[in-house]
Amino acid sequence: MRFRWPAAALALLLAAPAPAHEVLHEVQRGRAVAVRAYESDGEALAGAAYRVFSPADPGVPFLEGRTDRSGWLAFVPDAPGPWRVQVVGADGHGLDLVVDGTAPAATGTADSGPSGAAFVLRPLAGLLAVGAVFGALFAYHRRKGGAA
Amino acid sequence: MHVPDGFLSPPITLPAYAVAAPLWAWAARRHFGRSAAESLPVVGSLTALAFVVQTIMIPVPGGTSTHLVGVVLLALLHGPLAAFAAESLVLLVQALFYGAGGVTVLGVNALAMGLAGPVVGWLAWKALRPLSARGAAFAAGWASMQAATLLVFGALALQHRLDPSYFPLPPAVTFTAMMVPSLAVTGVVEGLYTAVVLSLVRRAGFRGVEA
Structure with a gap:
């Protein structure tokens, strides 16, 4: 019975490496x-x-x-x-x-x-870009007399 | 379906540009030149329509979405080169103003969606038109989608083989993810779209369009 407390202390010391396996964390x-x-x-x-x-x-x-x-x-x-x-x-x-x-x-x-109105305006802007290319081509050819 | 910038390396993008560049020159001369002035309003309208349908995403089971291409119509009305020119313009606008696709991959995307798809669709339409005009238009749309998807898949698979750091997913995964929606959903919708719009355009009797 005299050796009970020293034995318990020794057991705790032997268990000391256990925290080395612990994964710690940090929140930022x-x-x-x-x-x-x-x-x-x-x-x-x-x-x-x-x-x-x-x-x-x-x-x-x-x-x-x-x-x-x-x-x-x-x-x-x-x-x-x-x-x-x-x-x-x-x-x-x-x-x-x-x-x-x-x-x-x-x-x-x-x-x-896009967000908000831009979600709708973006396709419209693309349409305008495509339309502008063909409009310019058509106008150019008309001016040159290629179209009837 | 667009391949974005950064997924393909120069050994693929540069040869694609080399193939596409003379075709762009030929297509622009033939379909945007003075001799084609009469058909420009219809070509321009259908190009704008293609731009719009490519912005509409179609939900696909599995949590992703896809979209139509919409230019095979131009191949049926004015030949595959018209579709190539129109789709290239659409892709350029998308790349420059919307970040969809990209400038480095423009050649690959244009050859797949603007040329391979419309050529295959046009051939299917030529072959099946004697049997059924509407069926042939539907088949053209469906087949064009499969051809374009296959070519995009081929470019990504080749890239994975050449250098996976550009495109890390293995071809088996990409093939399933691309072809299943294309065969079952997008191709069907593209076929319906092609048949319906072709019928409407023909009925409208626009100048430069055969009735």
């Missing part, structure tokens, strides 16, 4: 760069393969994975400069863009997609 908000991939109609590229390349080693992916069901991916830049993000849909759709990782704490957003 505002450090990650989040990218959302979506089709022109707003449909998310969900579950699409993506790769992120660091400017420090552009030949080897810094991160690989699949977008979440909303089309998002996120990474935490550990080097300043242009980070390449490639999202590859199995159907050949996808994107290949460069994201500035210089100021990861910045909370600014960059959106290549």
Whole structure:
């Protein structure tokens, strides 16, 4: 009975390496760069393969994975400069863009997609561009007397 | 269906440009030149219509979406080169102003969606027209979609073989993801679109269009 407490202390000491296997964590908000991939109609590229390349080693992916069901991916830049993000849909759709990782704490957003009225105006602008090309051609040929 | 910038490397994009460039010159001279002035309003309208239908996404089971191409009509009315010129213009506008597709891959996309598809559709239409005009138009639309999709798939599969860092997905995955919707959904809708719009254009009796 005299040795019970020393034995218990010894057992605790022997168990001391256990915390070395513990995975710790750290939560920081505002450090990650989040990218959302979506089709022109707003449909998310969900579950699409993506790769992120660091400017420090552009030949080897810094991160690989699949977008979440909303089309998002996120990474935490550990080097300043242009980070390449490639999202590859199995159907050949996808994107290949460069994201500035210089100021990861910045909370600014960059959106290549339309929003609000622009969603309707973009196709109209494209129509105008196509119409302008053919209108100019037609007018040119009329002036030259090629059309009746 | 557009291949975006960054998915294909120069060993594919440059030869595609080399093939497409003389065809662009030929098509522009033949279909945008003075001798084709009479048909320009119809060609322009159908090009604009193709631009619009390519912005309309069709949901496909599995959580993705696809879209029509819509230029095989021009191949049936004015020949495949007209479709090639029109689709190339649409792709250029999309690449420059909307970030769809891209300038580096313009040659590949134009050859697939603007040439291979319309040529195959036009051949199907020529072969089947004696049997049924509407059926032939439907078949033209359906076949053109399969040909364009196959060519895009071929370019991506070749890229995976040459250098997977540009396109990492294996061909088996890409083939299934591209061809199943194309065969079952997009091709059918493209066929219906082609048959209906061709019938409407013919009935309207526009100048430069055979009744």
